[in-house]
Amino acid sequence: VLLSDPEAVPESGIGRLASPPDPLLFALLYREQFHRDAKEVLPWLLRVDAAHVLMLAERGILLPEVAASLLRLNRDLSARVRHGEVVLPAPASHRGLYFVYERYFIDHLGGDVGGAAHVARSRNDINAAITRLRLRQELLALLDDGGELLRVALALAGDHSATVMSGFSHFQPAQPATFGHYLGAVTCELARSLALLSASWAVVNRSPMGAGAGLGTSFAIDPARTAALLGFEGAAGNSLDAVASRDYAVHVISPLALLGTTLTRLALDLQMWSSRAYQFLGWPDPLVSTSSMMPQKRNAFVLENIRGQAAVLTGALTSTLAGLKNTPYSNTVEVSSEATSHLWPAVAAAGTAIRLTTLMLRHILVDGERMRTFLDQEETTMTAVADHLVACHGLSFRVAHEVVGRLLRENPPPVSWSPGRVKAGLEAILASEAGHAVALDESELGQALDPVACACAARHGGGPAPEGVRDQLARLEAERCDLAERTASRRRRVEEAAAGLAQAVEALLKI
Amino acid sequence: VLLSDPEAVPESGIGRLASPPDPLLFALLYREQFHRDAKEVLPWLLRVDAAHVLMLAERGILLPEVAASLLRLNRDLSARVRHGEVVLPAPASHRGLYFVYERYFIDHLGGDVGGAAHVARSRNDINAAITRLRLRQELLALLDDGGELLRVALALAGDHSATVMSGFSHFQPAQPATFGHYLGAVTCELARSLALLSASWAVVNRSPMGAGAGLGTSFAIDPARTAALLGFEGAAGNSLDAVASRDYAVHVISPLALLGTTLTRLALDLQMWSSRAYQFLGWPDPLVSTSSMMPQKRNAFVLENIRGQAAVLTGALTSTLAGLKNTPYSNTVEVSSEATSHLWPAVAAAGTAIRLTTLMLRHILVDGERMRTFLDQEETTMTAVADHLVACHGLSFRVAHEVVGRLLRENPPPVSWSPGRVKAGLEAILASEAGHAVALDESELGQALDPVACACAARHGGGPAPEGVRDQLARLEAERCDLAERTASRRRRVEEAAAGLAQAVEALLKI
């Protein structure tokens, strides 16, 4: 009568407890969560259950016929779940998906068989395993999306390796640059964050199965086998660590928060440059919005959505760290459910930010002519003029800088800087102030004053000269390919493990 | 007269500007900062300057005699700084350390020589380089401290691989465990954070020199050479990335925040277990405090200081990410000075937390007897009793769990659970409720009820059995050695580069 009769024992009559949860507790913690879990957790629970039962059977801990019964029901449920069916009806009261799931097996197979799978395991190691499996899936998607972002950014940068524009610092024109150089710079940081994200795989993809409630088991299980069946790269070494740790949440969210932050910087620059004051950039109608009130509007509002996601990520990182703080190093809901819950909004926000950025880069309209017009109005080549005095006339850079600065001070903008005017001005200052009677060459000065020539000359120190940019992009492209291949090979291994598990189940069922 | 006469040009008369900073600005941003920079930045500025000048001379961009003059003064200043001398007096007004530094060279060598070093460079790449050099130094110290923490934790865990105690979950006794297993679990997470910290080295240790203001240079410099002279592992590929990015701050602070958070969990457990309610642990007088009011007090307050540091780190990570958000991807004080400033309190807090934890672990007093006494009063072996029913009597785990739960429900604590009592109780329930008329073996039940036997049996799934713990610790020790060797070899390379730079300077001065 203990478990065979579903009516005889209340849902929560397990262990020392004899009552269902308090109704308010049920309403606040279990009722809605059940439906989310039935969608997001159940498919993984079935997978973990199958791997565990298989391993138990292989180790002789479960009788073959018991394992077969369990796996047959598991296989059927899995198939129905894959077809979108709701297989577990929610009872009027319960204590969470797992107990409803196990009860389903008991109801269908009886307590002696349906209750047999839970040997040498606990909800603790099962939950820990499921979180890792879900996260692993999300990681692969993020790495794919991130790789595509890199691809589109590098292609755009390549198209604009020779699109000359003003470089900026402190929001002010600095020196001549290229748009491809700018995009390459941002891509460097994105690539570093994605490499860091990719490195989290090794921390995430370890199996906690076998840890039980955190203190292992006396049954001679084979955790490495369970791990392999689930596509994990190995089993956790210490059972308490396996259930108590969620550090991998930080290993994952931290690169995402960093990547999101980089995207805010890119999105700010792009939105500024697309504003009417610059008009360097634009997007076609399907990527801008107008105003319900102002008919002239073309707002690149998507860039604002992108920036908003970074704030989600920074908050998720804070929540995770704050959530872990001052918790016992053992199983606790505070860690296993609560502190871990920030992962899912974080991966969603990161995915959105990455895909929106890719979209905006893919369809960006670049107005190279306006970039040039703007550049021509600014004094971005004055460093080149100073450099010329150093390179060709032997001045020290500081003296040259001071001489050019003096020229600028004496001629407040707007000034039209012809080579002749610069020559006359500099020669006068050099003679009177710096004690250098120098005859400057007007055509050389003309070169120094030409923004395009300047940009092309800046080919040292990782500068924006087109040829240098192309080299930089080639190196980034190689990194991108590495990342893409690593991701693809991981995906392959995960899929092979899933197929292997299904085959092993079939094999056992055939016996 | 331009630069040769220090009186002729106001300190800030560079470029287009003709005035010193506003006095309030000076008071708020420059005055105090100068003294901090003179201590923490100047030694690195001298080093960067020397490497840059050497490279310029080698590339023929500076005349040998100009380079020699600059390097001679640099060498002398460096020596005086190493002896703790204050070498740069603070002018009444200035715009920061760099301009005072350069003015010092101009005052001593004249503008034509003293102003010559600043070719193909900017404060932007210099500042970026100095931050990385400082951080690299801190990283080495943190990795050493972290390695020592691992060493002490593993040694303590090894001493207590067979010290049986109650394992816990949800603050309640769970199953028998060992103290060495607990310490091993925490060390697993610490080791993962330190490995992540160690991986940041490759991101941190890249040279931005040559990037200038962010847009490279037309001078045919050799950034790889400058990088090598400074012990960097290579030069940045893109000059804008070199000055605009500070992502490495997140690469460093994030593992520190995670590590700090793990330490809060350890410190909470240790403080709870050292409280009068447990008395598992203690520390000698020099590591506890009393109260100015309550003479009986022995407070393990250091654990509270440790936990406080984690909050510093979480905040520093938040500050860094928030500081980077929505900034242009180019040089800006908001990034290069402000967002980067959180690094130093963070590394200090992490160092304190690590060293205090090491200290507390080194001197911990473990009372194995009280651990055993506590364990004997709790019902932590009831899972083992259920496991026994499964392993020896063929019950499904859920039925066995339910049977034992029923026994406990019928006998509310305090109960003295003799094997005989358990045998009688279980047999009755099995017969009446579960339909299993089973004769249990009292001596086997006695084994299941014995916490020490239980702990020793838990040798699967990474459990706390002493032999398993020793294996786990051996694997962690191997990781620790790897980390220590990697750190030592990095330190060696850094020191060799410093020596190489000094030798190259001497060689040039000898010519």
Place this chain on the structure above:
Amino acid sequence: VLLSDPEAVPESGIGRLASPPDPLLFALLYREQFHRDAKEVLPWLLRVDAAHVLMLAERGILLPEVAASLLRLNRDLSARVRHGEVVLPAPASHRGLYFVYERYFIDHLGGDVGGAAHVARSRNDINAAITRLRLRQELLALLDDGGELLRVALALAGDHSATVMSGFSHFQPAQPATFGHYLGAVTCELARSLALLSASWAVVNRSPMGAGAGLGTSFAIDPARTAALLGFEGAAGNSLDAVASRDYAVHVISPLALLGTTLTRLALDLQMWSSRAYQFLGWPDPLVSTSSMMPQKRNAFVLENIRGQAAVLTGALTSTLAGLKNTPYSNTVEVSSEATSHLWPAVAAAGTAIRLTTLMLRHILVDGERMRTFLDQEETTMTAVADHLVACHGLSFRVAHEVVGRLLRENPPPVSWSPGRVKAGLEAILASEAGHAVALDESELGQALDPVACACAARHGGGPAPEGVRDQLARLEAERCDLAERTASRRRRVEEAAAGLAQAVEALLKI
């Protein structure tokens, strides 16, 4: 043909744009959001629309018959929405709820009437208004829940004003205390946070309607009237502030984060005291959980869920501040949608934490006897002994403290401290070390050593003596009543405004 024919103009053919949004954009930003908005935003949009149209009609900006047509459709939609009907079918593509909503009016009433409501308004002020209305509703609920938490906490504290227990500091027994005093202390901080939350009402409950896109309007509208119809306490003074500011999100989340943090402290204490090492507290079966593996378990896991919510709140606060950082002070999606989006998870988490805590306090089981037993084993009255030497024998406190400390040092625990033993020990130390030959009174010492007498004597400085606790609770009860009345009166005003709006609509429709 412009708007009267729904087929003639694509959904997004407004203003200068002629295309629907990019399909990926639609998928990422609009598709799912529409259904959420249809549930959470539409009811408020109808309300705002009605108030605006009424005001326009009253000011003669809309013709009465146009206003009547609009309001009639609005009233019908509102009624259907109240009955849970889905009234706005989602088009295959669209640019968000508002445009679909307006299109619905145009389809039903023609462009000349259906498109008439949008004069002197924009989505910007409408969205701003709706966020405030939603938040106001949440605020009332939170203040009610918070008031109930105070009520239950104060009732429990009142029940235990004389339940003597050990006070603690640094996790160690300190001096005798009462459980009611502890609960009163925590309630003080909760009451302060709720008062701060309550103060946010004045910032939240202001109407942005009339601000348009942020730059007001030339139509002679009456923003105060719209505000009154919506139950706002006034209209925003500056139109740009009205649409650009979301500071009220911080005004609301910040007290919630603080309150959540206080609840973590309470929940940690309660969980520690309910652990087997203390057993001061417990909860009935419906509020604890067992383990799927360990049948003896009774985990007060709800306290862990409570603590998890605080981390949500800290993260939401961080996200909001990071989200607002470096945004233009004008309308931007980054602020109006993104940075504001953290409000809803925050209010949900706070509501959950508050209600779960109330539940746990309501059903708590307090074991006063175990509290006393614990107290009797600890040396918490040693300060009282020192105080006795000061009060009755004229020693300075530091000398008295030192004398008692010496006694304790010479008699390491466990010691059974009878008055006679203390008398003999102290007299010896006083004579030999402190030069005070004093005869102590054994019965007075007995009083000082008695924890209950100590707790009752601690009636100064806000101490735990039962009578003092009752006074403290009475003051808190007065604060609680104030808060409850303020909340009730606000709710009344909001409901009256809703009724007034409905009546005004009816009145206009009757004409």
Place this chain on the structure above:
Amino acid sequence: VLLSDPEAVPESGIGRLASPPDPLLFALLYREQFHRDAKEVLPWLLRVDAAHVLMLAERGILLPEVAASLLRLNRDLSARVRHGEVVLPAPASHRGLYFVYERYFIDHLGGDVGGAAHVARSRNDINAAITRLRLRQELLALLDDGGELLRVALALAGDHSATVMSGFSHFQPAQPATFGHYLGAVTCELARSLALLSASWAVVNRSPMGAGAGLGTSFAIDPARTAALLGFEGAAGNSLDAVASRDYAVHVISPLALLGTTLTRLALDLQMWSSRAYQFLGWPDPLVSTSSMMPQKRNAFVLENIRGQAAVLTGALTSTLAGLKNTPYSNTVEVSSEATSHLWPAVAAAGTAIRLTTLMLRHILVDGERMRTFLDQEETTMTAVADHLVACHGLSFRVAHEVVGRLLRENPPPVSWSPGRVKAGLEAILASEAGHAVALDESELGQALDPVACACAARHGGGPAPEGVRDQLARLEAERCDLAERTASRRRRVEEAAAGLAQAVEALLKI
């Protein structure tokens, strides 16, 4: 011999402990802290000590002559501290300032007198009191600085109530506005944050003295008297709350973080508008910087420093909340020292941000002509054209908006929009598409197209019309005056209390 002989008792030989702190502990926690405390804490400790001793004497708990000796030494030390003297030499080892301080009194007055002050108090309530006193001081300074920021911002806004510029949304020109309106909008939010900061005063300015270690005292002290002597507005009601709570840190840092975030928005707008693409704004040389490499540069870098401070504040808020999380509600270093430590960098960062912003607003150079030139090139009056069709020709706004949108779609920029061109275009569209054959008035259209006329017409809904702006500013000015008066009166009360304490000490010493 106990305390009278400084050599007889080791520094830390208090209570049960007999050893000085571990040397590493001393190095990490005490050594440097002592010097900071001697500067920042000691003056307040002397003040608290004086008030406590006075109260004890008044209540007859201390003999008058004992109190007089203590107060005389206190008065002398206070005077020397006020003169900048270092009065407490740091011993080779110690356990923090308080014990060194008390030892100083014992050394000078003997143990019977020098050790007498510590009755009915503990370091816990003393530390809590000192933190509140320090913070109160900082609060007054911040409220003064904040008031001055409001004053300067309002003055500037007043100067520019009629300076017409483009309003913006989504970084794009929106409708005509005024610079004074923009400044007024930002000032609204600043004023709300300062009001919230001001409200924290009531939470901060409560006295914890009398709470002892958190559990009150049996001595019949008068906490209200101590509170009054220290200028507090009352004594804490519950002694445990008095020492365990630091919620006021969040009450203070939260408005500062919000205020800092608002300043980032202002600083971003100002820096964008001062960039060469806009040139609306500028600053004189003393407030901009140039580049060490680019002689043409004028960087408004101070705005970047301002924005950096907001990140400090967001991090400090996170640190404080994370620091408080999961701590016992009782005295703990984790709260009283660690979580509270973030206050001081936060108030410093806020002060810097506020004062730098004030400085930048005070010296801002506004180029109204460039604001107009920019406005003339943009289509910011198109909403006014649509409004005209509504107001004068009876179109519904949506139809009018669509008609104008159509006109814009058919005439992509750049277009020179003369009234005649608009008239012809609109009439054609109205006739063919909207079925409205309307004759438009060219001179009325000219009004609608004129940005200045538009800005002046926008006088409803809090819009930017100069007269409306002046009204808005007048209301803000009234709020500012309230704040300034409230701050001044608080400062007065604090100063009066300090004077009253000094007089009471003198009076007692005269007896």
